[in-house]
Amino acid sequence: MKNQSVAILFVMLFLGMASTGFSQVRFGVKAGLNLANISGDDVGDTKMLPTFLVGGQAEFGLAENLGLGVGLQLSGKGFKVSDDFLEEDLKYSVMYIQVPVLLQYRNSGFFAGVGPYVGFAISGKAKAGGESISLEFGNTEDDDLAPLDFGAGLELGYEFSNIRATASYNLGLANIVPKDIADAEDVSAKNTVIGIAVAYLFGGE
Numbered sequence: 001m002k003n004q005s006v007a008i009l010f011v012m013l014f015l016g017m018a019s020t021g022f023s024q025v026r027f028g029v030k031a032g033l034n035l036a037n038i039s040g041d042d043v044g045d046t047k048m049l050p051t052f053l054v055g056g057q058a059e060f061g062l063a064e065n066l067g068l069g070v071g072l073q074l075s076g077k078g079f080k081v082s083d084d085f086l087e088e089d090l091k092y093s094v095m096y097i098q099v100p101v102l103l104q105y106r107n108s109g110f111f112a113g114v115g116p117y118v119g120f121a122i123s124g125k126a127k128a129g130g131e132s133i134s135l136e137f138g139n140t141e142d143d144d145l146a147p148l149d150f151g152a153g154l155e156l157g158y159e160f161s162n163i164r165a166t167a168s169y170n171l172g173l174a175n176i177v178p179k180d181i182a183d184a185e186d187v188s189a190k191n192t193v194i195g196i197a198v199a200y201l202f203g204g205e
Contacts, residue, residue, distance in 0.1 A: 024060070024061030024067075024204045025058065025059070025060055025061070025203055025204060026058070026059040026201050026202065026203045026204035027056070027057070027058050027201070027202060027203050028056065028057050028058075028059070028199045028200055028201035028202065029054075029055070029057075029199065029200055030053070030054070030055055030056070030057055030073070030197055030198070030199040030200075031052070031053065031054045031055075031197060031198065032052070032053050032054075032166075032195055032196050032197025032198060033050065033051075033052060033053075033195065033196045033197070034050070034051045034052055034075065034076050034077065034194075034195050035048045035050060035193065035194040035195070036048065036049045036050075036051055036076065036077040036078050036079060036191065036192070036193045037049065037079050037191075037192050037193075038078075038079045038172075038176070038189045038190060038191060038192065039172075039189070039190055039192050040175075040177075040187070040188040040189040040190050041186075041188045041189075042187055043189050044081055045081065045082060046079040046080065046081050047079065047080040047081065047082075047089065048079070048080070048194075049076075049078045049079050049080050049091060049092070049093065051076030051077065051078065052074075052076050053073055053074070053075045053076065053195060053197060054073065054074050055071055055072050055073030055074055055075075055098075056071065056072055057069055057070065057071040057072070057073075057199065058070050058071075059104065059201070061204070065105055065106055065107050066103070066104065066105060067103075067104040067105075067106065068101070068102070068103060069101070069102040069113060069115075070099070070100070070101050070102075071098070071099065071100045071101075071102075072097070072098075072099060073097070073098045073099075073100070074095060074096070074097065074098075075095070075096045075097075075098040075119060075193070076093065076094070076095055076096075077094050077095075077096060077149070077191045077193060078091065078092045078093040078094045078124070079091075079092055080092075088128060088129065090126065090127070090128040091126070091127045091128065092124070092125075092126050092135070093124060093125050093126075093127065094121055094124035094135065094145065095121070095122055095123045095124065096119035096120060096121050096122065097119060097122055098118070098120075098149075099117060099118050099119070100115065100116070100117040100153055101115045101116055101117070102114060102115040102153065102155065103115050106159070109158050109159050109160070110158060110159075111156065111157045111158060111159055111164060111166065112154075112155070112156050112157075113153075113154070113155040113156075114152070114154050114155070115152070115153060116150065116151070116152055116153070117150065117151060117152070117153050117170060118148070118149070118150040119148070119149040119150065120147055120148060120149075121145060121146075121147045121148075121149065123135075124137070124144070124145065126144075138178060139178045139179035139180060140178060140180050141178065141180045141184070143178040143181075144178070145176050145177070145178065146174070146175065146176050146177060146178050146179065148174055149174050149176060149191055150172070150173055150174045151170055151171050151172040151173040151174065151190070151191070152170070152171050152173065153168060153169065153170040153171075154168060155167070155168040155195075156168070159201075162200055162201050162202060163198065163199070163200060163201075164198070164199045165197075165198050166195075166196075166197050166198075166199070167194075167195065167196055168193075168194070168195040168197065169192075169193070169194055170191070170192065170193040170195065171190075172190035172191035172192060172193075173190065174190065174191075175188045175189065175190060176189050176190065176191060177189050
């Protein structure tokens with residue numbers, strides 16, 4: 001929780017300072033569908049897990065067509081894996097507080113953004129057979145997942161007045177296996193997310 005509070009405070013301070021330093025500022029709200037999965041060594045035959053993203057964002061003009069976008073989001077991630085014993089999919093669902101920072105390009109309605117993100121896991125469940133258990137976050141052998149996620153994102157879309165529709169891909173670079181387990185067993189798993197979203201923007205031009 002301390003790391004999450006620091007991330008939120010950092011974003012709020014950045015937005016406060018940046019709003020006075022850029023000539024054009026736009027704010028917005030964003031929501032969409034996440035198709036989440038994992039990749040890595042020995043993760044098995046996993047499947048995409050449909051989940052969601054919702055949050056706010058601010059965008060600051062740097063030049064005529066260039067800008068910087070910063071967001072604060074709730075982003076669902078996870079995966080599904082077949083369980084032969086239960087004869088159904090075992091679902092791992094994890095919710096992150098996520099902060100993306102994107103260098104943006106806008107021209108004649110076309111939109112593109114690329115940049116890093118960092119996320120902190122705040123809740124998670126494993127579900128199968130009508131039962132669910134809460135996941136534990138940490139870096140010991142008693143934990144289920146590491147709490148920190150970070151990576152790179154690419155987003156493409158089109159703007160219609162104040163509405164922007166986008167498709168995105170986030171490639172996780174952090175090993176979400178708890179460190180003690182990863183070191184002992186030499187395993188790695190990383191989040192991947194395909195996203196489809198709509199944002200409503202206001203302010204600026």
